[in-house]
Amino acid sequence: MTLHDFIAAITLGGITDNLAFNTxxxxxxxxxxxxxxxxxxxxxxxxxxxxxxTRKWLSGHPTVVIEDGNILEENMRKRSLSVYTSG
Structure with a gap:
């Protein structure tokens, strides 16, 4: 599911909710x-x-963060992800 599909599903759910419950x-x-x-x-x-x-503009392109069992930290930094957890 792309981000566009997710947003469309949530929006259609909101409109349908108004149709059902807003008098x-x-x-x-x-x-x-x-x-x-x-x-x-x-x-x-x-x-x-x-x-x-259009597909590239709407969906973007994927970034590989794990390859052959190795974490690609440079790709994670590009996407503002971190290996470290707090706690």
């Missing part, structure tokens, strides 16, 4: 927002599947 907002407005965000999320996912540049 002060018109159901039609919440339904429109749910449909529009769903369409946008599907469009962005489709674009990231069709275009490498």
């Amino acid at each position: 002060k907002i018109d159901m039609l407005h919440i339904s429109y927002s749910l449909i529009m965000f769903g369409v946008i999320a599907i469009l962005v996912t489709w674009l990231s599947l069709k275009s490498r540049r």
